[in-house]
Amino acid sequence: MKARIDTRRCQGHGQCNLVCPEVFGFDDQGFGRVLVPEVPERLRADALRAESTCPERAIELDTRV
Numbered sequence: 203m204k205a206r207i208d209t210r211r212c213q214g215h216g217q218c219n220l221v222c223p224e225v226f227g228f229d230d231q232g233f234g235r236v237l238v239p240e241v242p243e244r245l246r247a248d249a250l251r252a253e254s255t256c257p258e259r260a261i262e263l264d265t266r267v
Contacts, residue, residue: 205240218256221252
């Protein structure tokens, strides 16, 4: 599964980092960024939960990969 953050939507609330810090972090301005674009299987459930908790729906997960 591949992870991506739509930087036009992200407002820097940090919910993704709280839920799945192994995959999502912060850039220099405090907005979300993907630390691990290819999400390991062991973190799949956490990444999906981070996607669902994002207030702006800025996280995009491609589960086809």
